[in-house]
Amino acid sequence: MEIPFAITLDVGTSRANHTxxxxxxxxxxxxxxxxCNNACPAGENIQGWLYEAESGNYEGAWRKLVEENxxxxxxxxxxxxxxxxxxxxxxxxxxxxxNAVERFLGDLAIEKxxxxxxxxxxxxxxxxxxxxxxxxxxxxxxxxxxxxHVRLVDSARRLGGMMRYGIPSYRLPxxxxxxxxxxxxxxxxxxxxxxxxHDIEQERSEGGFDAVFLAxxxxxxxxxxxxxxxxxxxxxxxxxxxQVADEDPPLLGRRVVIYGGGDTAxxxxxxxxxxxxTDAVVVYRRNxxxxxxxxxxxxxxxxxxVTVRWLSTxxxxxxxxxxxxxxxxxxxxxxxxxxxxxxxxxxxxxxxxGQDTDLSLLDRASDVKVEDGVVEVMESMMAGAxxxxxGGDAVPADRTATVAVGHGKKAAHGIDDFVMGRTSVPKExxxxxxxxxxxxxxxxxxxxxxxxxLEKIRRQTNFEEVIGGLNEGNALFEARRCLSCGNCFECDxxxxxxxxxxxxxxxxxxxxxxxxxxxxxxxxxxxECPCGAIExxxxxx
Amino acid sequence: MTTQPVxxxxxxxxxxxxxxxxxxxxxxxxxxxxxxxxxxxxxxxQGCGEALGARYALDAAMRATNGQIVxxxxxxxxxxxxxxxxxxxxxIPWLHSLFGNAPAVATGVxxxxxxxxxxxxxxxxxxxxxxxxxxxxxxLSGMFERNDDVLFICYDNEGYMNTGVQRSxxxxxxxxTATTEAVGPEPGNTFGQGKDLPRIAMAHDIxxxxxxxxxxxxxxxxxxxxxxxxxxxxxxxxxxxxxxxWGSASNxxxxxxxxxxxxxxxxxxxxxxxxxxxxxxxxxxxxVEDYLSIQRRYAHLFGKHPxxxxxxxxxxxxxxxxxxxxxxxxxxxxxxxAQ
Numbered sequence: 001m002e003i004p005f006a007i008t009l010d011v012g013t014s015r016a017n018h019t020x021x022x023x024x025x026x027x028x029x030x031x032x033x034x035x036c037n038n039a040c041p042a043g044e045n046i047q048g049w050l051y052e053a054e055s056g057n058y059e060g061a062w063r064k065l066v067e068e069n070x071x072x073x074x075x076x077x078x079x080x081x082x083x084x085x086x087x088x089x090x091x092x093x094x095x096x097x098x099n100a101v102e103r104f105l106g107d108l109a110i111e112k113x114x115x116x117x118x119x120x121x122x123x124x125x126x127x128x129x130x131x132x133x134x135x136x137x138x139x140x141x142x143x144x145x146x147x148x149h150v151r152l153v154d155s156a157r158r159l160g161g162m163m164r165y166g167i168p169s170y171r172l173p174x175x176x177x178x179x180x181x182x183x184x185x186x187x188x189x190x191x192x193x194x195x196x197x198h199d200i201e202q203e204r205s206e207g208g209f210d211a212v213f214l215a216x217x218x219x220x221x222x223x224x225x226x227x228x229x230x231x232x233x234x235x236x237x238x239x240x241x242x243q244v245a246d247e248d249p250p251l252l253g254r255r256v257v258i259y260g261g262g263d264t265a266x267x268x269x270x271x272x273x274x275x276x277x278t279d280a281v282v283v284y285r286r287n288x289x290x291x292x293x294x295x296x297x298x299x300x301x302x303x304x305x306v307t308v309r310w311l312s313t314x315x316x317x318x319x320x321x322x323x324x325x326x327x328x329x330x331x332x333x334x335x336x337x338x339x340x341x342x343x344x345x346x347x348x349x350x351x352x353x354g355q356d357t358d359l360s361l362l363d364r365a366s367d368v369k370v371e372d373g374v375v376e377v378m379e380s381m382m383a384g385a386x387x388x389x390x391g392g393d394a395v396p397a398d399r400t401a402t403v404a405v406g407h408g409k410k411a412a413h414g415i416d417d418f419v420m421g422r423t424s425v426p427k428e429x430x431x432x433x434x435x436x437x438x439x440x441x442x443x444x445x446x447x448x449x450x451x452x453x454l455e456k457i458r459r460q461t462n463f464e465e466v467i468g469g470l471n472e473g474n475a476l477f478e479a480r481r482c483l484s485c486g487n488c489f490e491c492d493x494x495x496x497x498x499x500x501x502x503x504x505x506x507x508x509x510x511x512x513x514x515x516x517x518x519x520x521x522x523x524x525x526x527x528e529c530p531c532g533a534i535e536x537x538x539x540x541x
Numbered sequence: 542m543t544t545q546p547v548x549x550x551x552x553x554x555x556x557x558x559x560x561x562x563x564x565x566x567x568x569x570x571x572x573x574x575x576x577x578x579x580x581x582x583x584x585x586x587q588g589c590g591e592a593l594g595a596r597y598a599l600d601a602a603m604r605a606t607n608g609q610i611v612x613x614x615x616x617x618x619x620x621x622x623x624x625x626x627x628x629x630x631x632x633i634p635w636l637h638s639l640f641g642n643a644p645a646v647a648t649g650v651x652x653x654x655x656x657x658x659x660x661x662x663x664x665x666x667x668x669x670x671x672x673x674x675x676x677x678x679x680x681l682s683g684m685f686e687r688n689d690d691v692l693f694i695c696y697d698n699e700g701y702m703n704t705g706v707q708r709s710x711x712x713x714x715x716x717x718t719a720t721t722e723a724v725g726p727e728p729g730n731t732f733g734q735g736k737d738l739p740r741i742a743m744a745h746d747i748x749x750x751x752x753x754x755x756x757x758x759x760x761x762x763x764x765x766x767x768x769x770x771x772x773x774x775x776x777x778x779x780x781x782x783x784x785x786x787w788g789s790a791s792n793x794x795x796x797x798x799x800x801x802x803x804x805x806x807x808x809x810x811x812x813x814x815x816x817x818x819x820x821x822x823x824x825x826x827x828x829v830e831d832y833l834s835i836q837r838r839y840a841h842l843f844g845k846h847p848x849x850x851x852x853x854x855x856x857x858x859x860x861x862x863x864x865x866x867x868x869x870x871x872x873x874x875x876x877x878x879a880q
Contacts, residue, residue, distance in 0.1 A: 009627035014582030016628060022587065055561055441799065441825075442555040480561075492558030492571035496758060497795060499593040501581045505573055508560060518581035522588035522784075523792030530556060 015518075019500060023521035025536040027494075027514060032433035032486025032532060036098060039086035041398070042069045042138075042405040046083055046098055047487055053101060053479035054489075059114060061479075062105045066116060069405050070141040071134070071180040073110055074163060076103025077172050077467070079402045080294050088435045088485050094448040097470075097478045104475040110179045119187045120147030125419040128153070128209040130197050130361070133161020134401040135215035135392030137184055138408025139415075143213075144187040146416045151190040151207065153197060157246075159185070161217050162393075163401060165242040166264070168271045169463045200361045200388065210419040211387040213411050214362075214375065215404070218355035218393035228317040228349070237268040237352035244271055253347025255279040257322055259314050260352030262292035268350045269306040273460050281344065282308045285327050285335040300466060303456050314349065315341065322346040357394045372396070379426075380414030381407060389415055433486025437532030442493065446481050449474040488512075488533040494525035554759055568758050569604045570596075576603035576632065578612075583630040584622040588791030590781035590798065591619055591696045594755045595667065598694050598779060599633065601762040602665055605769035609662045611636070611650055615643035615672030618703040618783075619696060641676040643668050644684035647691040655690075663769060664690065670697040670711035674736045685745035688773045692765075695738065695776070698783035706786040710736045713806070714858070715851050716838045718786070723841035732854060742776040743815045749775040751811035755782070756799035760821055764811060780807050788837025800832035805859035808866045822870040823863070829856045 003010065034047040045064060052061035065072050076099055087095035125148045129136045132154035140150045158164060159181045163172060185191060197203050204212050221236025228234050235250055237260070243250055256272040258265050261284035269280040282301075284291060287310045291298070302308070309324060313335075316323040322344045327335040359375065362368050367384035369376040375383045375390040383390045391407025393399045417424045452468035459466050470478060488511050495503045495512055502519035503512050526534045558571025569575050578599035585592040602610050611634045614620045620637050623630040638646045647666035654662050668677055673695040684691060700718050701707040708718040714732040717723040721730040742750045748771045753761040761779065768775045782789060782797040789797045801807040802821065806829060809821035830852055833839040842848045863869050 007627075011627050011629060014580055014584075014623070014625075014628040014630040017582040017584065019582055019584070444555065490558075490560040491556040492567070493556045496557030496568065496570035497593065499585060499589045499596075499794075500583070501577050501579075501596070507573070515581065520587045522794070523790075524588055524794055527792040528795050 018517045019520050020502075020515075020517045023516075023519060024539050024541065025521045025523065026516060026519065026539055027521070027523065027525050027534050028537055029488065029511065029513075030486075030533060030535050031430055031488075032437070033430040034433050034485040034487065035086040035088055036083035036096075036485075038432055039082040040406075041082065041400070041403040042075070043409060044068045044083075047482065047484055049105070050096070050098070050101065050479050050482040051484065051487070051489060053105065053476070054482065056476060058105060058108055059112075062109045062114060063117075065102065065105060066109075068409060070116060070138060070184055071106070071405065072102050073106025073176045074134075074172060074180050075402060075405065076100070076106045077176070077465075078163070078167055080400055082402075088433070088438060089481060089483055091435050092440050092443060092483070093445060096481045096483075097448050097451070100449070100451050100470050101475055101479050104470045104472075106180070107176070107469055110176065116141065116183050116187060117145060119144040122149070123147040123420070125149065125210045126151065126208060127415055127419070128204060128207060128212045129215065130154075130200070130203075130212065131161060131215035131217055131392065131394075132156075132159040132181075132191075132193075133215055133217050133392060133404060134163055135217075135404035135408040135411075136161065136213065137181060138405040139213045139215065139391065139412045140189055140408075141184045141187065142409050142412030143415060144184075144189065146412065148210075148416070148419065149190070151192065151209070153192045153195040155194065155196045157194055159191070159193070161215075162219075165245045166238065166267070167401075168241065168244065168267050168274075170270070170274065170459060170466050171267070173465050197361045199364055201364050203361075204388075211389060211415045213381075213408075213415060214383075214388065214390040214394055215392040215408065216357060216359070216361070216394050218357045218399060220356040220358055221351060222353045222356060223351060224353060226314055226317055226349070229319055233348040234317065235348065235350055237264045237350050238355055240268055240350055241271065244275070249275055252277060252350070255320075255345050255347045256281070256350060257314070257317075257344065257346045257348070258282045258350045258352055260284065260354070261286060261290075262352060262354070263294060263297050264355075265350075265352035266293050266297045266301045266306065268352050270301050270304055272350070273304055273306060274463055276461075279345075280306045281346075282306060283312045283314055283324060284308065284310055285313045286333075287311055287329065290329075290333065300453075304460050305456075309344075311335065312342070313337070317346065317349050320345055320347060322349070355393070355399070359394065362388075380417065381411035382414055382418065387415075387418055389418075430486070433532055438483060438485060439528055439530050439532075440483075442491065442528075442530040443483060446477070448481065449478045484531045486532050489531060491530055493528050493530060494534060497524050497528045499524070557758055568762055569600050570758055570762075576600045576608065578603060578631065578633045579623060580630045580632055582628070584625060585618070586783075586785050586791070588784045588794045589618075589622075590755050590783060590794045591669065591698055592622070593794070594696050594761075594779045594781040595619055597755065597758060597761050598667075598765050598777065599665065601765035602663070602692070602769055603633065605766045606661070606663050610634070611654075611662060611664050613638075613643050613647040613650060613664065613666040615666075615668030615677055616640035617669035617672050618698070619667065619669060621703050640672055642680055643672060643677055644680040644691070644693060647693065648684050648687070648689040651690045663692070665692045665694060667694045667696065669702075670695060670699060670738075671701045671709045673697075674710045674738050678736075682741075682745070685742060685747050685774045685776070688747060690772050690774075692768050692775045692777065695778045696781045697778055698781050698786060700783070700786050702783045702786040710734070711738070713855075715842060715855060717841065718838070728841045728848075728851075729838070739776070739778045739810075739812075742778075743812050743817075745774070746815040747774040747776065748772075749811070749813055750778075750815075751776075752778045752780070752807070752809050754780040754798040754802050754807060754809060756795050756802060757809070757821065760809065767811070786838070788840070789835055793835060797832070797835065800827055800835075803827050804829045804832045805863040805868050806832060806855070808862045808868060810866055817866065820866045820868060823868045826869060829859050
């Protein structure tokens with residue numbers, strides 16, 4: 001190149017000037033744990049499957065979902081969705097309707113006939129799963145994926161456990177339940193129904209099982225001693241719901257009192273209404289703030305004409321009169337009697353006071369520790385060092401279907417390690433993606449899509465499903481409300497806002513990388529990342 | 542309005558891009574093949590708003606003209622940090638002459654192109670606020686009056702930052718600079734002085750005047766695109782925070798610009814033929830204190846000896862802007878919801 005007069009150097013690009021040397025801190029891309037995933041008892045990668053759903057790739061979303069939870073159409077109906085409670089979007093407008101989208105994906109999968117992943121290559125190991133509720137079915141699914149042979153036994157005549165015999169069909173239609181269970185069984189499971197296991201050690205050795213998973217649930221309704229003239233008119237809620245599920249409902253009369261304040265109490269009350277009770281009165285000894293049932297369940301029950309007597313206990317049930325004692329909460333919040341009484345007309349009493357587990361099958365299993373009516377388990381869900389694992393309502397934890405699904409998965413991996421003679425290293429958990437790490441300026445305001453509810457008047461008399469589903473349009477909208485907390489969703493902000501062009505865009509689903517030759521470490525990308533997926537770390541100097 | 546309605550996706554239209562949007566709906570900056578008119582290796586400070594604003598505006602102009610632009614630059618930070626001999630950060634034809642004559646040089650370039658019959662090549666002139674409102678003001682007013690076919694962009698960082706943070710006629714009241722120190726009963730820059738150049742430009746009745754900030758890329762790009770559709774004298778005034786001169790953290794550059802707009806202190810609007818045609822409404826209004834208190838140039842208004850009286854006078858300026866341009870819209874929230 002010919003250099004002009006009075007010029008001594010060739011012109012060159014400023015890229016020769018590596019401004020990265022100015023930096024004392026560097027930005028790095030991170031993946032943080034979204035609060036929904038963190039809160040999910042079943043360990044779902046919720047942010048991950050919503051990400052797929054956002055682009056309309058529903059099958060991809062469903063596949064990601066069933067990696068952790070094989071029964072999304074069921075969970076999309078019965079889960080109490082702690083994910084939504086934890087959702088960061090609550091602080092912007094309202095939580096993302098995760099549960100509704102999960103149900104939409106689950107229903108779509110049934111409609112389209114998508115099948116679960118194939119069972120893994122045969123390991124030759126045999127596992128006995130006792131109990132075909134959510135824990136047992138979840139464990140069965142994960143064990144089959146790991147290539148183990150599974151024998152699934154249950155004392156009932158049909159599969160599903162409490163999902164069939166405890167949850168009324170207006171909350172969980174039986175065709176949905178059947179479809180999702182059938183999909184698991186189709187992976188190749190040796191099922192035996194109507195089979196009661198009396199002695200787990202004997203059953204295990206006779207069948208030559210390498211490990212056992214106990215998911216027997218809590219099937220025994222707790223009773224209290226209430227003076228009653230006619231004990232035939234007192235029934236526990238578990239038996240009541242079980243008989244309804246078997247299409248053999250007991251005759252409760254027109255005025256039904258339900259004693260208890262958990263979800264089961266309200267399930268029983270709503271079921272009683274549907275069976276023709278004019279009065280379904282829930283009697284609970286504490287107040288609304290301290291009840292065990294979810295607010296959603298209470299609202300639906302009240303909407304269906306169920307009434308509640310807060311701060312009351314059942315004192316006596318004689319003939320068609322019931323005596324209630326009024327309670328008050330003491331300073332610690334415990335209910336105590338006041339000595340004041342009220343009378344109530346009643347034809348029958350349903351006791352919904354909690355459930356116990358029948359663990360007599362463990363009587364001869366000496367190294368399994370049973371305390372307070374539940375089985376003590378380790379992190380791997382193993383009870384003692386004997387290859388007996390337990391989960392669901394039979395172990396100390398919240399008694400929900402979602403927790404049970406999580407137990408099933410965890411136990412399956414614990415069993416896999418045990419029978420294959422491995423010790424697994426616990427996976428490192430990412431740091432939580434808290435709200436203060438988000439830059440919510442970039443998210444458009446968008447209200448949550450409500451699922452339609454059946455007209456109240458219709459649902460008092462039949463067992464049709466109460467909560468409707470989303471359609472494709474509003475499911476997509478709802479999925480796109482996800483803030484993608486802590487996980488890059490390729491909004492191009494970092495690529496755009498860098499004053500030094502030091503962010504390299506790698507193309508669709510490849511994300512970005514920093515060009516540390518030129519990054520001056522100003523930190524704008526971190527500040528302007530909507531989802532908090534970049535952090536500054538000190539340079540080693 | 543020429544805005545494309547954007548369907549509701551995770552982040553609406555506020556972010557630079559989005560994997561779910563079609564290419565046409567994304568910003569120029571989100572494209573892999575953006576011009577990068579100003580390249581890496583420039584010597585602007587960490588978090589420089591002007592380097593960012595210049596790339597935003599020129600890349601948009603490059604797309605609007607299919608890469609047919611010539612840029613003329615006044616003296617200032619942008620010129621100094623981009624071209625230390627013998628390096629250059631410019632990937633476009635670029636000229637620098639003097640501090641005060643950029644509008645006149647641009648006029649000359651436009652005339653030369655006209656003579657050569659190059660109708661498709663457009664001229665952009667750019668300067669900081671010093672080169673625009675003070676030193677280049679006479680040339681600029683002449684360029685407006687003659688309605689020369691130039692888009693003049695002022696990157697306003699509210700002072701002479703490159704030479705050590707001296708006051709310009711764009712420095713806001715009460716701000717501390719090297720020449721308006723935070724001492725005496727009226728600390729910092731005086732009230733009631735300075736020039737509001739967008740309004741002065743409008744008074745020339747030129748075809749297009751607009752303001753923008755680096756905090757709203759979609760708006761800035763749309764305005765550059767609109768400006769390139771028009772022939773004649775056009776003026777774009779872009780607020781570009783200066784971490785050095787404003788005493789704001791280097792990572793706050795965009796945030797500070799956003800607060801300038803959301804407080805009402807910097808009205809974002811566009812005008813054609815001297816008449817305001819659209820304003821960017823305030824989305825989440827904040828008191829001026831939120832904007833002032835994160836900048837050390839206003840530190841003397843807070844802390845041990847706070848000056849709420851001065852803050853109140855600045856708030857009154859914001860309120861006046863809000864009233865003058867109608868920046869607050871009761872319906873703003875519902876408009877955001879597409880679909």
